[in-house]
């Protein structure tokens with residue numbers, strides 16, 4: 001009987017939903033949670049879209065920080081002509097930073113050859129949460145098929161997709177993209193048994209089925225989409241963030257917190 005490779009994909013909508021791994025006591029008979037073979041971090045609006053576009057436009061790397069003091073220390077130690085600080089809180093650029101968090105702003109003229117030291121409200125927290133996972137990549141709607149292909153090629157049998165949400169709450173757009181990545185893995189994984197590992201993954205796949213013909217509509221109806229609409233002038237960001245399969249780049253963690261194009 002041929003051996004069929006199996007991939008189990010689970011979805012955790014926010015960093016707070018990620019199971020605790022290591023430490024603590026485990027009840028008799030219970031299995032201690034372990035890190036998966038691969039993790040995919042998603043922040044559709046807009047951190048992981050901006051990360052993908054920065055690398056596509058020639059940035060040397062993105063170094064992500066949940067903590068601003070740590071960002072400042074690392075950025076200061078980097079050559080001034082090779083660094084940019086990208087910071088966002090509440091949808092707005094942080095004062096004194098070179099960039100906010102728009103994928104439209106990371107033009108080749110600005111980012112080529114530079115390292116972006118980045119901190120955002122939610123996305124960089126999710127990245128921080130799964131740093132120890134051996135294969136850590138970021139996904140957005142533009143690179144969802146490229147990410148799915150990478151997962152399948154990696155031989156990972158357990159995959160966690162981690163959304164960013166908003167300050168601990170569920171977000172529609174990250175769940176849409178989680179469904180989009182898993183659906184691509186199921187389509188591309190001919191001969192592999194790609195299955196959902198939890199109810200959240202099943203629900204995300206259903207969400208993708210519901211909105212796959214109009215992803216931008218889903219982003220606009222989402223509460224963070226509404227937040228950006230209320231801040232004004234984000235139409236181009238919505239179009240960019242909703243452009244499914246427009247990029248082939250897979251931002252991949254190469255050392256703790258550092259993402260490079262792979």
Ligand code: 3SL
Nearest residue numbers: 045046047091120122123
């Ligand atoms: O929450 C985040 O990390 C950001 O991506 C939010 S925003 O789209 O830049 O407002």
